[in-house]
Amino acid sequence: xxxxxxxxxxxxxxxxxxxxxxxxxxxxxxxxxxxxxxxxxxxxxxxxxxxxxxxxxxxxxxxxxxxxxxxxxxxxxxxxxxxxxxxxxxxxxxxxxxxxxxxxxxxxxxxxxxxxxxxxxxxxxxxxxxxxxxxxxxxxxxxxxxxxxxxxxxxxxxxxxxxxxxxxxxxxxxxxxxxxxxxxxxxxxxxxxxxxxxxxxxxxxxxxxxxxxxxxxxxxxxxxxxxxxxxxxxxxxxxxxxxxxxxxxxxxxxxxxxxxxxxxxxxxxxxxxxxxxxxxxxxxxxxxxxxxxxxxxxxxxxxxxxxxxxxxxxxxxxxxxxxxxxxxxxxxxxxxxxxxxxxxxxxxxxxxxxxxxxxxxxxxxxxxxxxxxxxxxxxxxxxxxxxxxxxxxxxxxxxxxxxxxxxxxxxxxxxxxxxxxxxxxxxxxxxxxx
Numbered sequence: 001x002x003x004x005x006x007x008x009x010x011x012x013x014x015x016x017x018x019x020x021x022x023x024x025x026x027x028x029x030x031x032x033x034x035x036x037x038x039x040x041x042x043x044x045x046x047x048x049x050x051x052x053x054x055x056x057x058x059x060x061x062x063x064x065x066x067x068x069x070x071x072x073x074x075x076x077x078x079x080x081x082x083x084x085x086x087x088x089x090x091x092x093x094x095x096x097x098x099x100x101x102x103x104x105x106x107x108x109x110x111x112x113x114x115x116x117x118x119x120x121x122x123x124x125x126x127x128x129x130x131x132x133x134x135x136x137x138x139x140x141x142x143x144x145x146x147x148x149x150x151x152x153x154x155x156x157x158x159x160x161x162x163x164x165x166x167x168x169x170x171x172x173x174x175x176x177x178x179x180x181x182x183x184x185x186x187x188x189x190x191x192x193x194x195x196x197x198x199x200x201x202x203x204x205x206x207x208x209x210x211x212x213x214x215x216x217x218x219x220x221x222x223x224x225x226x227x228x229x230x231x232x233x234x235x236x237x238x239x240x241x242x243x244x245x246x247x248x249x250x251x252x253x254x255x256x257x258x259x260x261x262x263x264x265x266x267x268x269x270x271x272x273x274x275x276x277x278x279x280x281x282x283x284x285x286x287x288x289x290x291x292x293x294x295x296x297x298x299x300x301x302x303x304x305x306x307x308x309x310x311x312x313x314x315x316x317x318x319x320x321x322x323x324x325x326x327x328x329x330x331x332x333x334x335x336x337x338x339x340x341x342x343x344x345x346x347x348x349x350x351x352x353x354x355x356x357x358x359x360x361x362x363x364x365x366x367x368x369x370x371x372x373x374x375x376x377x378x379x380x381x382x383x384x385x386x387x388x389x390x391x392x393x394x395x396x397x398x399x400x401x402x403x404x405x406x407x408x409x410x411x412x413x414x415x416x417x418x419x420x421x422x423x424x425x426x427x428x429x430x431x432x433x434x
Contacts, residue, residue, distance in 0.1 A: 004312060007343065018058075021228060091145070094149065111379060119185075150179070165280070236367060250350055254349050258344075260342075285304065286304055
């Protein structure tokens with residue numbers, strides 16, 4: 001039976017387990033969720049309130065959820081959509097979003113440097129690349145738009161791209177640097193966890209099942225073995241706000257699966273021309289994400305699904321076979337023997353592509369809806385959410401709040417039907433790119 005073991009987590013040393021919350025606890029601040037956003041928020045709160053008691057709770061092991069399971073792309077410059085290109089209606093909005101993205105990447109670099117986190121962070125950028133050149137429409141205008149937004153971007157085609165990636169599969173791509181980067185996500189989020197200040201207490205395997213306002217002020221969070229009363233709560237649980245008793249009709253989860261190979265041998269590495277580590281993002285939402293890691297492993301993520309039950313067992317094996325097919329299309333000598341890890345993870349998405357960020361109720365704040373850019377944006381949102389809840393103001397916070405228009409979701413089953421149809425359509429459109 002195939003087990004759901006994340007290759008990133010397996011390579012990152014596991015932190016000692018935290019305690020399970022029992023009985024009644026009191027805190028000044030409660031952070032729900034031990035991923036990029038929650039841990040970044042906890043660090044910021046500790047910096048702003050060094051005398052306060054800050055508590056972080058996670059329903060499973062902290063730093064081992066969706067944050068540790070993503071592909072490790074640090075996104076400053078998104079690829080511009082057709083309406084965002086230079087001279088088109090949404091170009092100004094693209095520049096606003098890019099400014100936020102660049103600030104988010106700078107926040108990751110600051111955390112890595114200040115906390116001394118070893119997570120293989122590289123600022124060499126990555127590629128937006130395609131097998132079918134028709135799926136990189138307006139390529140020259142995309143490059144121009146990226147450059148005007150501050151990126152270092154160039155169009156690379158044919159043999160030149162094959163040499164950079166060690167694969168003849170990709171026919172055209174935009175190399176994008178100037179902020180974009182790659183890292184090992186499990187090592188990064190574990191670094192945030194291990195460096196939590198002394199005034200932060202961690203409780204793991206503690207599931208918050210509801211929140212209620214107290215008559216005298218503050219919020220009580222209930223769990224199976226007790227509860228915790230806090231002055232203010234930051235819910236950093238991505239698309240799963242209903243799990244903690246908060247009604248939300250803006251963010252939904254998507255389930256992704258990925259496989260990571262064993263390290264390539266010297267002979268295998270020579271077959272790809274000894275290429276430097278790289279990352280590739282598809283231009284289609286359902287296309288494949290690829291990486292060649294610093295330790296010569298190949299990662300592929302080429303499934304995205306709207307599901308209500310997590311993949312496991314035979315279902316996960318079916319996705320693993322799809323991963324293998326995707327790798328074989330790029331590297332024909334790859335075999336099943338190469339795949340060492342296969343796992344699933346979740347992405348929090350919104351209809352508009354913009355986040356759910358801000359105050360939900362008195363004393364309760366939330367940030368969600370990374371839409372695939374969680375490493376950088378999740379880190380930044382954690383900081384800004386803590387600053388906002390502490391009464392802080394800044395130009396950057398105002399910009400994020402102004403862009404926090406996630407869009408309303410129709411009720412089930414209408415949304416379920418629509419989401420399933422849309423993802424099938426995207427998979428069909430991306431069939432040459434998986």
